[in-house]
Amino acid sequence: MPLSSLPSLFLDDPSETARTGLRFLHFxxxxxxxxxxxxxxxxxxxxxxRGEVSAERVAIFEFASGVVDAGLKLLWLTGFGFLLLYALTDPVKLENPKVHAKLLVVCILTLNGLFIHAVILPHLRRQAGRPLFEGMGHVQRTLFAASGAVSAVSWYLPVALGAFPQLNFTLPATQILTGYLLLVAAMTALTAAAAGLLSRRLAVQAGQAAEQGEAELPSVSRKSH
Known part of the structure; x- marks a missing residue:
């Protein structure tokens, strides 16, 4: 194929070209x-x-969070582009329950991103030099675990929905969202349980260290005399 004929591939069908461009940016x-x-x-x-929160690790976390935000903004931009394209060229696709489920999941993902920036990142900065869950109660640990579960499931689910065209117009949005919420709940429970075990282990280690320090004090005082 001569190079001179390449422009015609994109100009002959503008709607398909727009769909391809949106798909590329969406990916x-x-x-x-x-x-x-x-x-x-x-x-x-x-x-x-597995270790203390350091300023360097918080900086890495903040940088990665910024990349996540950029990806999320691009999803919103291309998502609205797809909705507009469907409305103009193929309105039937707007009735696809999979599209409705993906929109709601991205909304939840956006709210979770706001929670990360408003609550989790400030906590990480305050925990510099200490373990992540040190001094945190059960409710706080559960909220952190839920945020991580929402992030993980909400990013992988749209990929899975997009990868399986067999799900188009087959499952209602309620069933998709029910499965989504069950996955989030299961991951939250597992993560919160692991965080609780870690917190108790840290408390035991701190108690043992304190007892050891108290036991060493009398021997040190006797040597000084």
Whole structure:
């Protein structure tokens, strides 16, 4: 094919060209958001749950959160573009329950992003030099666990829905969202339980360290005499 004929491939069918461009940008948003959200989950497990929160680790977390935000904004932009394109060229697709479910999931993902920036990131900064869950109660740990579960499930679900065209017009949005909420609840319960075990282990270690320090004090005082 001569290069001179390439423009005609895009100009002959403007609606298909617009759909292709939106799909390309949508995939970039998904890749950026999904990859960075997965990185954040791994950072929490590797750096925060197994060690102290440091300024360097918080900086990495903040950078990855910024990439997630950029991916989310691109999803909103391309999502509205798809809705407009469907309304102009193929209105039937607007009735697809999968589209309705994806829109609601992205709304939940956006609210979770606001929670991360308003609550989780400030907490991480305050915890510098200490373990992530030190001094946190059960409710706080559960909220953090729920935020992580929402982030993980909400990024992977749109990818799964987009990857399986067999789900178009087959499952009602209520069933998709029910499965989504069950996954979030299960992941929240597992993460909160793990955080609780870690918090209790840290408390036991702190108590043992305190007892050891108290036991060493008399021996040190006797040596001084």
């Amino acid at each position: 970039i948003g998904l890749a950026a958001g999904l990859g960075s959200a997965t990185l954040l989950d791994l950072l929490l497990m590797r750096f925060f749950l």
